[in-house]
Amino acid sequence: MNAMNSNSPRLVAMNSLEQGPVADTLRRLFQEAEAADGKLMEEHSARGGAPEDYVGELVESEKKDLRGTYRAFADHFLNVSPEFGRMLYLCARARNAQRIVEFGTSMGISAIHLAAALQDMGRGGTLIGTELEPGKVQRARANIEAAGLGERVEIREGDARDTLTQLPGEVDMVHLDGAFTLYMPILKLIEPHLKIGAMILAENAYEQAGDYLAYVRDPSSGYGSLPLPFEQWRGNEFTVYLGR
């Protein structure tokens, strides 16, 4: 076989997180996120208190007014860390993912990591992202275009409880990073489409927010699940659908 065959996915494969438009866009976005969210984080730490208190407040706020809660964060990124983004990228590649679903796209930082993995594998593939805030959808689309990943991503605007009722086929991987209290209903929408071995990476999966963790950690539900050993206060959970 000709090792220089440019159609070979092997030769397309590389890590676009390191250089080129994906890396440049992510560098810019992490800087913008720091500028936009830094004050929020400072205010939060100045208040003191444990992370659980903050989670509890957000859960109560979501229960009262979910749209209003996230409207208040319309200009904030609330993004994954570079480490978690790298984890998403590596999992998508290890899974050879072709279809990925993301709940909570915000300005597109996590989506860019996932779509970069699809692009780098050179076999097509699609990320279906979902975002409630129209302004964030526009910004995410522009950021994804700037990273050169527009063809790999469809962002559905609106409440994921509505926008994810229709999925075009099997799902290899899921990223849960939207309203804390909705992980269970969103998983239930996607569950019929999960391939055996599908990976689900959740950020902000907290026991106070509902029954998601209890469900995926119960082997009789058909999953294997464990907390990730980094940034534990962020509620990072790694789950694999093992089938029933």
Ligand SMILES: C[S@@+](CC[C@H](N)C(=O)[O-])C[C@H]1O[C@@H](n2cnc3c(N)ncnc32)[C@H](O)[C@@H]1O
């Ligand atoms: C933590 S941020 C997502 C960050 C993003 N994954 C990243 O790393 O850049 C959560 C996002 O979920 C969105 N969201 C919350 N509830 C939603 C819902 N029901 N449907 C769709 N998006 C929702 C919020 O507007 C917010 O932008």
